[in-house]
Each structure stands twice: as C-alpha cells, then as structure tokens.
Amino acid sequence: MEERIYLDHAAAMPVHPGVARFCRQFPDGFAGNPSTIYREGLQAQEAVATARERVAALVGTSAPDSIIFTSGATESNNIAIRGAALRNRKFGKRVVASATEHISVLNPAKDIQKGGFALTLAPVDRFGTIDLDALAAAVTPGTVITSIHHANNEIGTIQPIREVSAIVHEQGGLLHVDATDAAGRIPIDVERDGIDLLTLSGNQLGGPDGVGALYIRPGVRVQPVLVGGGQERGLRPGTENVFAIACMGEAARLAGEEMAGESKRLAAIRDRLIAGITGIEEAYLTGHPEERLPHHASFRFSRIEGESIQLAMDMLGIAVATGSACTSRTLEASHVLLAIGLAHAEAHGSMVATLGRRNSMDEVPRIVGAVGETVKRLRAITPL
Amino acid sequence: MADQIGYSQKVMEHFMNPHNVGVIENPDGYGKVGNPVCGDIMEIFIKVKDDVIEDIRFRTFGCGSAIATSSMVTDMARGKTLEEALKITRDDVATELEGLPPKKMHCSNLAADALHAAIEDYREKQKKE
Ligand code: FES
Numbered sequence: 238m239e240e241r242i243y244l245d246h247a248a249a250m251p252v253h254p255g256v257a258r259f260c261r262q263f264p265d266g267f268a269g270n271p272s273t274i275y276r277e278g279l280q281a282q283e284a285v286a287t288a289r290e291r292v293a294a295l296v297g298t299s300a301p302d303s304i305i306f307t308s309g310a311t312e313s314n315n316i317a318i319r320g321a322a323l324r325n326r327k328f329g330k331r332v333v334a335s336a337t338e339h340i341s342v343l344n345p346a347k348d349i350q351k352g353g354f355a356l357t358l359a360p361v362d363r364f365g366t367i368d369l370d371a372l373a374a375a376v377t378p379g380t381v382i383t384s385i386h387h388a389n390n391e392i393g394t395i396q397p398i399r400e401v402s403a404i405v406h407e408q409g410g411l412l413h414v415d416a417t418d419a420a421g422r423i424p425i426d427v428e429r430d431g432i433d434l435l436t437l438s439g440n441q442l443g444g445p446d447g448v449g450a451l452y453i454r455p456g457v458r459v460q461p462v463l464v465g466g467g468q469e470r471g472l473r474p475g476t477e478n479v480f481a482i483a484c485m486g487e488a489a490r491l492a493g494e495e496m497a498g499e500s501k502r503l504a505a506i507r508d509r510l511i512a513g514i515t516g517i518e519e520a521y522l523t524g525h526p527e528e529r530l531p532h533h534a535s536f537r538f539s540r541i542e543g544e545s546i547q548l549a550m551d552m553l554g555i556a557v558a559t560g561s562a563c564t565s566r567t568l569e570a571s572h573v574l575l576a577i578g579l580a581h582a583e584a585h586g587s588m589v590a591t592l593g594r595r596n597s598m599d600e601v602p603r604i605v606g607a608v609g610e611t612v613k614r615l616r617a618i619t620p621l
Numbered sequence: 622m623a624d625q626i627g628y629s630q631k632v633m634e635h636f637m638n639p640h641n642v643g644v645i646e647n648p649d650g651y652g653k654v655g656n657p658v659c660g661d662i663m664e665i666f667i668k669v670k671d672d673v674i675e676d677i678r679f680r681t682f683g684c685g686s687a688i689a690t691s692s693m694v695t696d697m698a699r700g701k702t703l704e705e706a707l708k709i710t711r712d713d714v715a716t717e718l719e720g721l722p723p724k725k726m727h728c729s730n731l732a733a734d735a736l737h738a739a740i741e742d743y744r745e746k747q748k749k750e
Contacts, residue, residue: 542661544684545636548628552637562659563684568724570660581660585682618642618688620653620664620680 242555242600246532246593247390247418252484253443253594259487260445263480271477272468281479288486292450295442295489296416296435297426305451305469306482310417311341313436313451314384316462316472317413318345321382321434322354324460328410329379330354335367335386335396336576342384342415343572359385363578364525365394373404380410382434387419391560391573391589392524393533395423402431411457417441421492422500422530433457437489439481443594444488448481503592504531506601510590513605517612523577523587532592537579541615543587549611550588555604558589582621629719632689639688641695643678649746652738656731661687665695665735669743674698674706679735686725690714690732703740709733 243251252260269281286301293301307313322332334346336358346356357375360368367385376383383405388395398414405412413434416425421442427435434457439448453459453472465474511534515522519539538546543561550557560571562585574584590604628636645666653664661683668676677699679691694714698706711729715721721729 540682542683542687545688548633548636548685552633561684563661563687563728566724568659568727585660618639618680619682620662621682 239554239603242604243595244590244592244604245556245558247441247589247591248558249446250440250443250593251595252445253488253491255491256444256484256488260480260484263483267480269479271479272466281477284479284483285477288482288489291486291490291493292437293452295420295425295493296437296452297424297428298452299428300455302470303452303455305453305472306477306485307449307451307469307473308447308478309449310339310415310436310438310441311449312462312473313449314339314341314413314415315345316451316459317434317436318342318382318384319349319462320459320472321411321413321457322349323352324458325381325411326354329377329381331357331377331380333357333359333372333375333380333383335359335361335372335384337361337365337389337392337394337573338384338386339390339415339417342386342413346384354381361394361576364528365389365392365523365573365577366525366528367396367401369397369400369404372401376405376408376410378408380405380408382411382413384413384415386415386417387425388416388423388530388533389524389573390418390591391571391587392535392577393529394525395419395528395530398430398432406431418530418533421489421496422532424496427452427454434459439485439488442485442488442492444485445481448478448485450485499594500531503596506592506596506598507531507534509598509601510534510604513601514608516605517609520608520612523574523579533589534592535589536587537574537583538586538588538612539583540586540619540621541612542585545615546586546588546611549614550607553607553611555607558591560587560589561585628685628689628722631717631719632686632721635689635692635718636685639692641678641692641699642680644680645676645678648739650739650741650743652735652740652742654731654734654738656683656687656727659684659727661728661731663687663691663731663735665691665739667698667739667743669703672702672704674701674703683731684725684728686721686728687731689718690721690729691735693717694729694732694736698736703743707737707740709736
C-alpha cells in the first residue's frame with residue numbers, strides 16, 4: 238500500500254511532534270487548579286501564564302493579559318461578536334462581516350439580530366478579497382463591530398487587514414479578526430495591524446483540539462457569554478483546561494519559531510501543485526493567485542462534483558476537502574464560493590488541498606496524477 | 622446510526638466501478654432529472670424489446686451516492702419488464718446498496734425517478750406511433 242497523503246490541514250492539523258513531546262513531558266500526576274495558592278495550584282498558574290505569554294508573542298502584543306483562553310475558535314468568535322456588540326451597544330447596533338466569514342462568525346452575527354442588531358454582509362471580489370469601497374460604505378458611524386477574517390479557509394485568500402482597520406477605526410467601531418487559518422502561517426501583529434479582537438485556534442497552530450484563544454486589546458470592553466466563577470477575567474469562566482492551554486502555548490512558540498522557514502517550504506509545494514493541477518483541462522484556481530495562504534491550494538473543475546472527487550481521491554490514498562453542496566450538512570452550496578461569484582453548478586466541483594509539515598515536494602507528481610485521473614474518470618460519467 | 626456519513630462497501634464498489642455508464646444512440650426511452658435538493662443531474666437511456674429493458678445506460682453529475690445509485694438502479698432494471706422496473710423504489714435501491722446515509726437518501730430518489738422518466742418517455746413514444 239502506498240502511503241497516505243493528507244491534504245486537509247484546514248480541517249484538522251496533526252499535533253506538531255514538538256508539541257506532542259512537550260505534552261508527554263507534562264509531570265506525571267500533574268494536578269492543580271490555577272485558582273488555588275498551594276504549590277500545585279501555583280504550578281498550574283505558572284503553566285497557564287507561560288502559555289499566555291507565548292500566544293501573546295505570536296500575535297505581536299506585549300500585554301499577555303490581553304489573551305484569554307477558550308475552548309476553540311468557535312467560542313472565541315462568539316465571545317468577540319456577541320460580547321463586544323452587547324457590551325458596546327450604546328455605540329450603535331450595526332454589525333458588519335464579510336460575506337466569506339466562517340460559519341462560527343456568521344451565525345453569532347446573524348443570531349444577535351434577534352437582540353435588535355442589524356447585520357450587513359460586505360461583498361468580496363472574484364478572488365475573495367474584501368471590496369474596500371463597499372466595506373467603507375457598509376461601516377456606518379453606528380457600526381459597533383466589524384468582523385473580517387485574516388484569511389479564508391476555503392479559498393486561501395488573505396485580506397488587507399491594515400486597510401480594513403483604517404476603514405473601521407475611522408468610524409470609531411471595533412475590528413474583530415478571525416485568524417484561525419492565518420496564525421502561525423503569516424505574520425500577525427495586532428498592534429501594528431490595528432486589530433481589537435483576534436481569534437486563534439489551538440489545533441490550527443499544531444496544538445491539541447478543544448482549546449483556542451481570543452486577543453482583546455487592553456481597554457476594549459467585552460461582556461461574557463458564559464457566566465460563572467470569573468476565570469479568564471470573567472470572560473471565560475470555568476476551571477482552566479491547564480493541560481490543553483499549556484500545549485497550545487508550546488504550539489504557538491513553535492509556530493512562531495518555524496513560521497518563516499515552513500511557510501516558504503510549503504509555498505513552494507503549493508505553487509507546484511497549483512501549476513500542475515491548473516494544467517488539467519477545465520481546472521481553475523479559486524481564491525487569490527498571490528495573496529493566499531502559503532499552505533493553501535484550492536480549485537474547481539467544470540462538470541463534475543466535489544464529493545465524488547473527494548471519494549475518488551480517498552480511494553487513491555489522498556485526503557482532500559471540498560465545498561460541494563453534496564457534502565454540506567444543509568446540502569447548500571458553499572457560501573464562500575457563491576460569494577466569489579461562482580454559479581451553483583460551478584461551486585459543485587470544488588477541491589481544496591491544505592498542506593502541513595509532513596507534506597513534501599516529492600508528493601506533488603502523485604497528487605497531480607491522482608487529480609488528473611479522478612477528473613478524467615468523473616468526466617466520463619457526467620451528462621454535462 | 623442516525624448520523625452515519627460514511628458509505629457501505631457496496632456503495633464504494635459501485636462508485637469506483639459503476640456499471641452501465643454511457644449513452645445509447647437513438648434510445649427507445651430517455652429520462653433526465655435534476656435533484657432539487659443539491660442541484661445534481663442524472664440521465665438514463667433505455668432500449669426496449671417485447672416490453673423488456675434490453676439495454677440501459679446512465680450518466681450522472683453528482684455525489685458518490687448519486688453515482689452508485691445510478692449504477693445500481695440500472696443493474697436492477699436490466700432484463701426486467703417495464704412493469705417490474707416501474708416498481709423499483711428508492712428504498713429498494715438503497716437496500717441493494719446495503720444502506721445509504723440518511724442525508725443521502727434523496728440521491729436514490731434521483732435514480733429511481735430517472736428510470737421512471739425513461740419508461741414514461743418510451744410509453745409516450747409508443748402511443749404516438
Ligand atoms: S447528488 Fe448531491 S447529495 Fe447526492
């Protein structure tokens with residue numbers, strides 16, 4: 238059997254071997270509630286504090302206290318949007334988000350409409366880049382929070398966050414950036430980039446699942462979504478998940494250390510993949526050709542459907558993702574692919590490959606060959 | 622399993638090596654249906670002799686389940702009389718495939734509908750002649 242090739246790092250990242258080593262070295266029998274003052278408690282406190290510093294360093298803030306730990310990106314996005322909108326509703330009751338945000342941003346943004354907030358979705362162009370003029374028109378003086386992801390997980394497009402920040406701050410509102418897919422892959426500097434709230438996922442940094450973080454610029458007021466014992470400055474009550482938090486901290490440290498080299502390595506593989514796959518008949522790149530995540534290659538193929546591409550690739554030993562309606566829970570076409578202007582039938586034939594540290598240049602010919610074979614096979618069956 | 626999403630061995634066999642793929646030139650009956658749920662398309666061609674489906678072919682634009690059910694329904698209909706073929710339901714197709722994930726049952730509708738449409742088409746043509 239040929240080795241499997243895993244190309245769905247956007248869905249789940251294998252834990253970085255360095256992080257796994259760190260986790261294994263966690264002292265046997267480690268116990269300790271960071272809210273206690275005996276030695277075990279202080280050790281736990283110390284572990285969380287170290288992790289906080291490491292995550293803070295990754296996103297360019299010198300204030301570790303501006304980081305709170307959560308259960309993952311979904312929770313961070315919920316706290317950011319609901320928490321900031323509700324706490325600052327005197328400022329205004331409009332929320333703006335890009336049309337291509339992750340569902341864990343779109344859904345809380347839609348949900349708070351029940352509380353009297355209005356939501357505007359800002360359009361993107363055909364490459365998935367936010368339309369800055371349209372954004373400037375959407376962000377009104379009463380726009381309390383604007384949420385624009387740093388980069389998109391389906392098409393890889395990186396947003397011009399500094400320009401976005403200038404537009405948002407001209408009206409005095411807050412900017413939330415979901416950096417789940419960008420962190421650890423491209424440099425992020427919350428201070429220089431002018432970001433008020435920033436979402437991070439532990440797993441997407443190479444850490445474990447079930448942990449994430451939210452950066453909240455000092456001075457920005459957010460109200461809790463959960464209430465309880467007051468941990469994490471009252472914004473994320475409940476005893477800290479010390480083990481997972483510490484491991485996420487280590488993942489952030491390693492990501493920061495390895496980012497420059499690893500991103501360069503992956504970008505070279507990505508470019509080869511894109512060149513090879515777009516050489517297939519009626520195969521097109523989706524997302525931005527240059528402003529895209531270094532590990533991200535996404536495509537669409539005319540006249541065939543994505544789930545069948547995914548299944549056929551799986552049979553050939555390769556795991557890829559698709560945004561096809563047939564694979565979604567709701568059987569609806571991907572909102573991202575529709576937002577970049579694809580017709581429903583075009584959005585059907587999407588395939589996404591996201592690279593990680595175990596992928597190598599040597600795999601490219603096999604991947605391109607498998608895609609070519611799959612496309613040919615499925616086109617032979619299609620009535621279109 | 623209520624929220625099973627993986628496919629049975631049988632589905633994968635038919636998906637990887639679908640039977641009866643292709644077109645029949647000048648078919649006796651032709652049916653084409655679109656899936657209102659997810660937007661997929663399936664077409665079936667039949668050749669009929671003495672009220673029996675002698676040859677049958679399909680082409681499908683759709684998910685793994687849609688391709689496997691097309692393959693299965695054409696296998697099931699081949700050699701049957703039109704009456705018998707009309708009785709094939711989506712549940713029969715799913716059963717023959719050792720089950721489909723609940724979310725994917727609508728794809729087997731498509732296969733049965735395309736078959737029925739092809740038979741209808743044949744009968745319409747007969748009336749005219
Ligand atoms: S054809 Fe779309 S889900 Fe099966």
